[in-house]
Amino acid sequence: MHKIRWITYCIFALGLxxxxxxxxxxxxxxxxxxxxxxxxxxxxxxxxxxTTTGMPEWRIQRALFEGLVSRDPQTLEVVPGVAERWEVxxxxxxxxFYIRANAKWSNGDDLTADDFVRSWKRSFLPxxxxxxxxxxxxxxxxxxxxxxxxxxxxxxVKAVEPKILDVELIAPTPYFLQLLSHxxxxxxxxxxxxxxxxxxxxxxxxxxxxxxxxxxxxxPYEWIPTKHIALKRNPYxxxxxxxxxxxxxxxxxxxxxxxxxxxxxxxxxMTYYLPRDKLEYxxxxxxxxxxxxxxxxxxxxxxxTTIKPLNDLRVRKALAxxxxxxxxxxxxxxxGQKPAYALTPPDPNSYVPEAKMPYDPxxxxxxxxxxxxxxxxxxxxxxxxxxxxxxxxxxxVAIQQMWKKELGIDIGLENMEWKVFLDRERQMxxxxxxxxxxxxxxxxxxxxEMFTTGNGNNKTGFSNQDYDELMRASALETNVEQRMxxxxxxxxxxxxxxxxxxxxxYHWNRLVSTSVKNWHDNTMDYYSYNRVYLEK
Amino acid sequence: xxxxxxxxxxxxIPVLFIxxxxxxxxxxxxxxxxxxxxxxxxxEVIKALNDRYHLGDPLxxxxxxxxxxxxxxxxxxxxxxxxxxxxxxxxxxxxATLELSFYALIFALITxxxxxxxxxxxxxxxxxxxPMSAAMIGICMPTFVLGPILLLVFGIWxxxxxxxxxxxxxxxxVLPSITLGSVYxxxxxxxxxGGMLDILSQDYIRTAHAKGLSTTxxxxxxxxxxxxxxxxxxxxxxxxxxxxGSFVVESIFQIPGLGRFYVTAAFNRDYTMxxxxxxxxxxxxxxxxxxxxxxxxxxNPKLRQELDSRG
Numbered sequence: 001m002h003k004i005r006w007i008t009y010c011i012f013a014l015g016l017x018x019x020x021x022x023x024x025x026x027x028x029x030x031x032x033x034x035x036x037x038x039x040x041x042x043x044x045x046x047x048x049x050x051t052t053t054g055m056p057e058w059r060i061q062r063a064l065f066e067g068l069v070s071r072d073p074q075t076l077e078v079v080p081g082v083a084e085r086w087e088v089x090x091x092x093x094x095x096x097f098y099i100r101a102n103a104k105w106s107n108g109d110d111l112t113a114d115d116f117v118r119s120w121k122r123s124f125l126p127x128x129x130x131x132x133x134x135x136x137x138x139x140x141x142x143x144x145x146x147x148x149x150x151x152x153x154x155x156x157v158k159a160v161e162p163k164i165l166d167v168e169l170i171a172p173t174p175y176f177l178q179l180l181s182h183x184x185x186x187x188x189x190x191x192x193x194x195x196x197x198x199x200x201x202x203x204x205x206x207x208x209x210x211x212x213x214x215x216x217x218x219x220p221y222e223w224i225p226t227k228h229i230a231l232k233r234n235p236y237x238x239x240x241x242x243x244x245x246x247x248x249x250x251x252x253x254x255x256x257x258x259x260x261x262x263x264x265x266x267x268x269x270m271t272y273y274l275p276r277d278k279l280e281y282x283x284x285x286x287x288x289x290x291x292x293x294x295x296x297x298x299x300x301x302x303x304x305t306t307i308k309p310l311n312d313l314r315v316r317k318a319l320a321x322x323x324x325x326x327x328x329x330x331x332x333x334x335x336g337q338k339p340a341y342a343l344t345p346p347d348p349n350s351y352v353p354e355a356k357m358p359y360d361p362x363x364x365x366x367x368x369x370x371x372x373x374x375x376x377x378x379x380x381x382x383x384x385x386x387x388x389x390x391x392x393x394x395x396x397v398a399i400q401q402m403w404k405k406e407l408g409i410d411i412g413l414e415n416m417e418w419k420v421f422l423d424r425e426r427q428m429x430x431x432x433x434x435x436x437x438x439x440x441x442x443x444x445x446x447x448x449e450m451f452t453t454g455n456g457n458n459k460t461g462f463s464n465q466d467y468d469e470l471m472r473a474s475a476l477e478t479n480v481e482q483r484m485x486x487x488x489x490x491x492x493x494x495x496x497x498x499x500x501x502x503x504x505x506y507h508w509n510r511l512v513s514t515s516v517k518n519w520h521d522n523t524m525d526y527y528s529y530n531r532v533y534l535e536k
Numbered sequence: 537x538x539x540x541x542x543x544x545x546x547x548x549i550p551v552l553f554i555x556x557x558x559x560x561x562x563x564x565x566x567x568x569x570x571x572x573x574x575x576x577x578x579x580e581v582i583k584a585l586n587d588r589y590h591l592g593d594p595l596x597x598x599x600x601x602x603x604x605x606x607x608x609x610x611x612x613x614x615x616x617x618x619x620x621x622x623x624x625x626x627x628x629x630x631x632a633t634l635e636l637s638f639y640a641l642i643f644a645l646i647t648x649x650x651x652x653x654x655x656x657x658x659x660x661x662x663x664x665x666x667p668m669s670a671a672m673i674g675i676c677m678p679t680f681v682l683g684p685i686l687l688l689v690f691g692i693w694x695x696x697x698x699x700x701x702x703x704x705x706x707x708x709x710v711l712p713s714i715t716l717g718s719v720y721x722x723x724x725x726x727x728x729x730g731g732m733l734d735i736l737s738q739d740y741i742r743t744a745h746a747k748g749l750s751t752t753x754x755x756x757x758x759x760x761x762x763x764x765x766x767x768x769x770x771x772x773x774x775x776x777x778x779x780x781g782s783f784v785v786e787s788i789f790q791i792p793g794l795g796r797f798y799v800t801a802a803f804n805r806d807y808t809m810x811x812x813x814x815x816x817x818x819x820x821x822x823x824x825x826x827x828x829x830x831x832x833x834x835x836n837p838k839l840r841q842e843l844d845s846r847g
Contacts, residue, residue, distance in 0.1 A: 026705065043796070046619045053573065129584040131577055202588060203618025225620065225628045227702065227792030251790070258700055258790050265691060265699040419568025419805050426572065436574075456576030 025266030031515045031534045035247040039259040041272040043226055043252040047207035049183035050123045050130045055525075058183055060250055063218040063231055063529045065186040068097050068116070068165070069177050073520040073528040076442055078177045082111065082187065082215065082238075083165070092172025092478045099163040104236040105189050106212070106219045113159035118190040121152050127200035132184035135440065138176060138475075140168040172478045178441035181526075189213040217243045217530055226252055244533035263289075263511045269534070270516060274509040276335055276391075288514050292336050293521040295506035297438040298345050298447065299337070301384070301399075304431055305499050306461035309380065314371040316498035319432075320357050321364035322406035323399060329504050332398045333391065336507035342491045343437075343451075344444045345505040347523075351444050351484055355492035357502065361406040368407050376408030383412040385433040387421040392434050395503070425459055435459075435500070442524060444487040445474060451494060462499030540843055541830065548822045555818045556606070556811060560599050563802075563810050570615040570805040589615060602811065611812035616804040622812035629794035632702050636791060637778040639709055640717030644774070647717075648724025649764065653755065655725070656732035656763075667725060674722030679781060683715040683788040700790035712789040716782055720774050727770055732763035765836055772828030776821040 030037050041056045049061045070081035083097040103111040120139075123130050124146045137143040140156030156168030169176060179185055190199060192213040197204035205211055209220040217239070218231035231248045234240065253259045256273040263271050274282065274290075282290040309315045325339030342353035365375070373379040384399065386392035393415060400411050411432070416424065424430050437457075439446040449455065452471050453463040470490045477483040494500065512519055518531045571577055571585050586592050590601065605612060611622035620628075651667040658664045690711060691699035698708040735741060736759055744754045783795030794813065801809035833839045 043617070043800075045617050048619070051618065053575070126580055127584050127588075129581045129588070131573075131575070131581055133581075134578065202585075203613060203620075205619060207619050224792055225617065225625055226796050227632075253700075253790055254796075255787065258788070261687065261692065261699045262701075262790070265695070267698065267700060267705070417568075418803060419566070419572055421568075422572040422574065423568040426576075456578060459576075 027266040027269055027513055027515065028536075030269060031536045033247070034245050034534055035249065036245050036516070036529075036532065036534065037267065037269045038248060038250050039253045039262070039268050039270065039272045040229075040250040041252065042254055044229065044250075046203060047212070047220065047223075048188075048202075049186040050119075050128060050132075050188065051202050052183070053131050056250075056252065059527060060229060060231070061183045061186065062216070062527050063248060064212075064214040064216040064220065065183070065188075066216045067182070067186050068099075068180045070528070071178075071181050071524075071526055073522055073526055076522050076524055076526060078181065081181065086177075092174075093169045095167040095169075095176070096160075097165040097167070099165065100238050101163060102238045103215065104238065106214050106234045106236050107189070107192075108236055109189070109191075109213075110162075111187065111215055112162045113165035114162070115190070116165050116187050117157050117159050119186070119188040120157050121155075122188065122190060122193070122199045123184060124152075124155070125200035127198075129202060130184065132182070135179060135182065135184055138169050138171065138173040138179070140170050171476050173475065174478065174480065174483060175441050175443040175445060178443065182440060187215060189215075218245075218248060228252070239530065243530060245529060248529060260511065263513075268513075270512040270519075271510045274511060279335060279509055282509075282511065289511045290509065291512050291521050292507065292509045294336075294338065294345070294523050295438070295508050295525060296345055296347070296442065296523045297436060297506040298340050298343055299395075299434070299436045299503045299506060300340070300343065301501040301503065302425075302430075302433050302435045302460050303499055303501065304428055304461060306428060307431065309371065309373070310382070310431065312371050313498065314367040315373070316501075318364040318368035318371065318407060319403065320498050320501040321360045321367070323402055323501065323503070324359055325503055326359075327402075328395060328398055332394050333504065336509060337504040338507070340502035340505045341495070343494050343500060343502050344447045344487065344491055345439070345523075347442055347444070350480075351487060353444075353491040354488050355495040357495050357498070364406060368409075373409070376410075379407075379409040381410060381412055382431040383414045385414045385416060385421060385424065385430045387418045387434070388415055396434065428459065428461065436506070438506075439524070444484075444491070445471070448474075448487060448490045448494075451499065458499075460499040462497065464493055464497060467493045467497075537830070537833065537840070537843065540833070541826070544826050544829070548819075548826075551822065552815060552818055553603070556603060556815050557599070559811055559814045560602070560807075563805070563807055564595060566805065568805055570807060572805075589613070602808070606815065611815070612808035614801075614806055614809045616801065616806040616809065622808050625797050625809065626794060626812060626816055629792060629797055632791050633779065633782050633786070633793035633795065636702075636709070636712055636716060636782050636785065636793060637775065639713035640715075640720065640778050640782075640785075641775065643713050643717035644720035644724055645767075648721040649728050649767070651721070651725040652728030652767075653732055653760070653763070656729045656736060657751070657755065659729075659733060664729075668729065671722040671725040674718045675726075677718070679715050679719065679784050680788065682718055683711070683785060686711045686715055687788070702789070702791040702793075708789075712785050712791060715788070716778060716785045719781075720778065723770065723774070724767055727766045728764060731766040732759060735759045735762045738762075761835070765832065768828060768832050768835060771831070772825035775824040775828070779817065779820060779824075 026037050040059055044057045044060060046052050049065055066081045068081055068083040069078045072079050082099055082103050084100045085098050087096040099113055105111055122128060124133055124142055126146055133146055141150055141154045144150045145152055145155050158166045160166050193199060193206045196206040209223050212220050217234055217237045219234045220229060221232050222230040229250045233243055233246055256275045259268060259271040260275050260278055262268045303310045303316050305311055329337045329339055341356035344353050346352040384396045386396050396413050400413060403409050403411050425433060437447060437450060449471055450457045451462055452468050467490055470486050474483055474486045477486060508525060515534050515536060517533050517535050571582055590598060602612065614620050614622055614625055617625060651671065655664040655667045687699050690697045697711050698705040701708045741754060741759055744758055782793055783799055786793040786795040797809060798813040801813060833843060
């Protein structure tokens, strides 16, 4: 009896431990078979580049599609994509793109200029609900077509020959080529889309791996929601011979702690984020795998300039001048961010804003007194609204304390669930709230355009005619230096009028295995999988 | 018995309807819509999207259209994942959730019953106190504490088991199943100990002892059938709890189950996904409870007689 019992216990224990042993590392398998394992933040909503807007989708679409132009991941310069070259007219309004003779779709079809015409037509169909349609309104008559006033024949996009595409703009747009590397300008295989529904029908099954046709270096072969999306090499890609990766697997991991753990256990080649409290460890103990680089994005606070006392410039200045941004990035966010004193983040290639919001508590106190609130007396109780994350809360608490200490005012905090926050912001039902903005292309216009009068992303009530005029002028200016001077003046107006209070420039921190070669980080977080390979 | 099952199925219909109605009212009362984003969405885009998903219709019409589709087995399109229907997403996530719950249940039953029966045979000795104390700890320790501890020890320090994933690396199902099942193992241990102690004090067990039957035979042939009846009645709520509790474990271990869709659907205001998951889980829980009750009736002759006498 005793023996039987012990045998039973042993079998049970063995059963529990079955499968144990040193666990297999996906990274080792990947290195051997050229399979890249990537953490991708969140589950993607879809693969359609004309209906999606998020970063997780964009990271995958980069591997599945290619625009007329591409970008060098090291320098972010515009380089040939599907178009091997292009010509620009002297007035900067007409472009002629020469599409590669060997450009093909993943089903073997020839890729022609007409594919671009049909794809862009789709992106302007109002029924599609393409949120980025307006970014291509720089094309002649695109907006009028979108509004249903004219036919597509009058839009400035023409296939003049099977492999030559002509594009006419309404004004010289210096960042136009950059726009073409954005997902909203990618070319789509419209016959495939039409096989599963109307051109302007969202969410049809054309993006499913079994139906998908793209023109990028990879094609999807398996998509299991919340598990992974797996891509394999596209043999018809024009540069397929130089693609070294065989597969890429994207894992939708929402928690940075989970991805860091998976990275440590050899289940991922690269993470999307890094847990904040792990940064110091990797900096000091394992810096080989740490990638730390600035992001073309700004964290700022919005002031509702339509309500008292925030409609008083002196009050807004007092609030903005009493914030020690250096302390915020050093002691609160602690993730490598740099203090921001103007809206536009420094662009490593050219533009650094000259205007700076000062840190001057003495001046701030005087301004507040001038506005009728000496030492903060009589200042109404305002509230900082933020959506639920520890970081937003910590920053809000730090700012609350700085305002209390420097200005003697009490500010409340209001934590909101994300959609509630957006709803309140949309209705201008806030006093002060947190905000952020990520540049779509490497040009100050992507930030500064936001605060023009009536812009849907303004959300502050700020309106300044000089500012609007500067933005209009920048769209017409072809001289780079003069254009940058216009942006300097616009940034200065924002600093002087203080509808917003910039706090810091974002910073990426992520882990990349040393076996990943030719992977370049850049301020736009723009990826290219074309030359990446794995080596033990 | 058939009448009993039929009655329970009939009761389930209004329950599911009320669940759907209450959920619909709650989600549509929440501020913010499915297409609100950080970047302003142009009004014409919002209009196009609202038209596509019939969000401009009166609420009562939207609800009745939805219910009539559900009756036909169509839970609608997901707003957040437009190329997938809610049916697709449930079908994609359900296998992992069910599998995880199943393994966790097996783990809970094996360890819980073994510990409970063992403790009952050695009642009020150290061999009783030890497993029961462990069970107490198991009940008190939430999965979001136990999971990371197991991960750290067996995944990171010892490197024996994978730290995340499902069906990708051998052994990646062990830690999540233990994490999810441990609380139920602890409950089952305590319930089965109580049930066994009750049975072991019965006259027929004393008679069996007097007849000279072996302890093994008495326990496994005579006592266990009655002793596990309280465990069987616990199984319905336990399975429901396992399915609902799997959300946390799925998140800790990066398991592609239904939980993540369900939780994020609420944050995304993915109306159809929230409704679909709620109705589906309500259905699943009703089904589990029904199955547990049927099993209970089948195992307990007294209950069967009672049902028969009621006609």
